[in-house]
Amino acid sequence: MADQKIPQVTAKRLPLYYRYLEKLHAIGKQRVSSAALAEALQIDPATIRRDFSYLGELGKKGYGYNVNYLLQFLRDFLRQDEVTNVVLIGVGNLGTALLRYNFYRSHNTKIVAGFDIDEGKIGMDIDGVPVYSMNRLKEVLELHSVEVAILTVPVSAAQSTTDQLVNAGIRGILNFTPARLNVPSHIRIHHIDLTVELQTLIYFLKNFPTNESKGEQNG
Amino acid sequence: MADQKIPQVTAKRLPLYYRYLEKLHAIGKQRVSSAALAEALQIDPATIRRDFSYLGELGKKGYGYNVNYLLQFLRDFLRQDEVTNVVLIGVGNLGTALLRYNFYRSHNTKIVAGFDIDEGKIGMDIDGVPVYSMNRLKEVLELHSVEVAILTVPVSAAQSTTDQLVNAGIRGILNFTPARLNVPSHIRIHHIDLTVELQTLIYFLKNFPTNESKGEQNG
DNA sequence: TGCCTTTTGTGATGATATGCACATATTTAT
DNA sequence: ATAAATATGTGCATATCATCACAAAAGGCA
Numbered sequence: 001m002a003d004q005k006i007p008q009v010t011a012k013r014l015p016l017y018y019r020y021l022e023k024l025h026a027i028g029k030q031r032v033s034s035a036a037l038a039e040a041l042q043i044d045p046a047t048i049r050r051d052f053s054y055l056g057e058l059g060k061k062g063y064g065y066n067v068n069y070l071l072q073f074l075r076d077f078l079r080q081d082e083v084t085n086v087v088l089i090g091v092g093n094l095g096t097a098l099l100r101y102n103f104y105r106s107h108n109t110k111i112v113a114g115f116d117i118d119e120g121k122i123g124m125d126i127d128g129v130p131v132y133s134m135n136r137l138k139e140v141l142e143l144h145s146v147e148v149a150i151l152t153v154p155v156s157a158a159q160s161t162t163d164q165l166v167n168a169g170i171r172g173i174l175n176f177t178p179a180r181l182n183v184p185s186h187i188r189i190h191h192i193d194l195t196v197e198l199q200t201l202i203y204f205l206k207n208f209p210t211n212e213s214k215g216e217q218n219g
Numbered sequence: 220m221a222d223q224k225i226p227q228v229t230a231k232r233l234p235l236y237y238r239y240l241e242k243l244h245a246i247g248k249q250r251v252s253s254a255a256l257a258e259a260l261q262i263d264p265a266t267i268r269r270d271f272s273y274l275g276e277l278g279k280k281g282y283g284y285n286v287n288y289l290l291q292f293l294r295d296f297l298r299q300d301e302v303t304n305v306v307l308i309g310v311g312n313l314g315t316a317l318l319r320y321n322f323y324r325s326h327n328t329k330i331v332a333g334f335d336i337d338e339g340k341i342g343m344d345i346d347g348v349p350v351y352s353m354n355r356l357k358e359v360l361e362l363h364s365v366e367v368a369i370l371t372v373p374v375s376a377a378q379s380t381t382d383q384l385v386n387a388g389i390r391g392i393l394n395f396t397p398a399r400l401n402v403p404s405h406i407r408i409h410h411i412d413l414t415v416e417l418q419t420l421i422y423f424l425k426n427f428p429t430n431e432s433k434g435e436q437n438g
Numbered sequence: 439t440g441c442c443t444t445t446t447g448t449g450a451t452g453a454t455a456t457g458c459a460c461a462t463a464t465t466t467a468t
Numbered sequence: 469a470t471a472a473a474t475a476t477g478t479g480c481a482t483a484t485c486a487t488c489a490c491a492a493a494a495g496g497c498a
Contacts, residue, residue: 006426007454007455008454008455009454009455009456010455011419011422011423012415012419014422015414015415015418015419016412016415019397033474033475033476034475034476035474035475040399041399042399042401044456044457045457045475046456046457046458046459046477046478047455047456047457049475049476049477049478050455050456050457050477050478052476052477053476053477053478057476057477058476059475059476059477060463060464060465060475060476061462061463061464061465061474061475061476061477062462062463062464062465062466062473062474062475062476063463063464063465063474063475063476064474064475064476065476078418078422079425084421086417086421093315093316093319093320094316094317094320096312096316097312097313097315097316098313098413100312101312101313101413103413103414103417107414107417107418109414109417109418109421147424148417148420148421148424150417171424172420172421172423172424174416174417174420178238180235180259180260180261182261188420188423188424190416190419190420192411192413192416193235194317194320194322194411195234195322195326195328196231196234196235197393197409197411198305198322198326198328198367198369198393199234199297199326199328200230200231200234200409201367201391201393201407201409202303202305202328202367202391203230203233203297204230204391204407205366205367205390205391205407206298207225226484226485227484227485228484228485228486229485252444252445252446253445253446254444254445263486263487264445264487265447265448265486265487265488265489266485266486266487268445268446268447268448269447269448269485269486269487271446271447272446272447272448276446276447277446278445278446278447279445279446279493279494279495280444280445280446280447280492280493280494280495281443281444281445281446281493281494281495281496282444282445282446282493282494282495283444283445283446284446
């Protein structure tokens with residue numbers, strides 16, 4: 001298995017490929033070329049071929065890629081057949097929206113519980129997801145074998161909540177707060193900083209009115 | 220002005236610096252070193268110094284950076300005193316959450332209007348933000364000099380909505396849909412793909428249990 | 439004052455990612 | 469069967485970032 005050393009950027013593009021291949025499969029497409037993928041996904045065809053080449057020789061010269069085969073390969077590689085349970089901490093506006101976002105339907109990632117400290121929210125059921133008190137954190141994580149948390153608490157509570165998560169055995173955090181979280185080195189954190197994304201977009205618009213620098217297409 | 224060629228990554232870190240300097244200012248700190256910033260923001264001190272060096276020689280050897288001076292400099296550079304008006308298209312769960320997120324209070328970015336095609340939503344007022352019909356798009360954009368839109372429509376409507384935005388004169392789009400939008404080259408798009416972020420985090424957890432590769436800290 | 443400490447700004451190097459360009463293999467058409 | 473068309477996989481050049489390491493400058497203390 002060529003599993004060993006996929007570049008970070010490639011790992012982030014694989015779900016994109018997967019999603020598009022699903023679409024192709026759905027409409028009955030049998031084959032696809034890197035050029036066609038490139039057109040649809042707005043990624044350079046050479047980059048796409050290189051990405052796939054990390055996983056093995058998945059295509060055939062003069063033909064392209066077999067949609068079914070590639071789809072199945074990526075499904076295995078990305079372990080799309082395993083459901084991954086996650087929890088969400090902080091059932092505010094954004095938290096509630098994400099609970100309702102339903103990652104599950106399309107991506108085998110399931111939010112199995114929400115947590116909050118607001119008594120008024122504890123006990124609620126949001127689109128089938130129960131909201132618990134924080135002191136049931138460890139219990140629920142163990143029950144559902146949860147290793148990943150989505151953090152949507154106010155920034156003031158971010159670090160203390162993170163400490164609780166680490167304590168309860170979490171391994172990955174998707175952090176929507178602007179706080180830079182302090183965690184042991186074995187914990188993985190991905191930040192999504194909505195304000196920074198918006199500010200950066202505005203910065204580039206104001207300073208480079210014409211789009212001369214192609215610029216990355218992701219947060 | 221050294222305004223010319225700031226690396227993309229630097230531009231994304233500047234708001235982080237700005238935010239932290241505000242905090243330092245608030246607690247009365249007069250000076251700060253790159254090492255201290257590094258500790259707080261979890262960014263290598265050399266990277267921080269290099270970032271600032273793109274803007275000029277803002278520090279003093281043996282002393283560090285003057286908090287007030289640096290804060291003011293960044294405020295000007297990032298034009299934090301100008302309010303930027305933006306609109307949001309698609310007042311669903313996520314859209315509503317973002318409307319309520321209140322970028323304005325802390326970051327001089329103001330969502331002045333929401334748009335939707337749902338008759339039931341048109342005319343609503345969400346935390347002071349009015350929701351309009353899509354056919355008033357151009358009018359409202361012009362009224363408030365809006366150049367940036369946040370796109371939170373269902374993926375099926377993403378491209379057609381984008382076409383309308385482009386037509387109405389928008390220049391930047393913060394795209395929360397998984398669609399790869401097709402736009403003229405002078406339009407700038409930043410993607411925030413929540414599903415990919417979550418999937419990528421999970422991928423790394425499953426495949427690199429120990430955090431041997433430091434990994435980037437942002438979407 | 440003079441010396442030691444601190445800390446910047448940056449040259450140099452290394453790491454990571456992109457995309458060109460082409461040899462090579464396969465398909466498709468005649 | 470043969471030629472033309474297609475499209476992969478990858479060597480290589482280029483671009484972009486991160487970080488080391490250190491000279492130079494300024495602060496701070498005795």
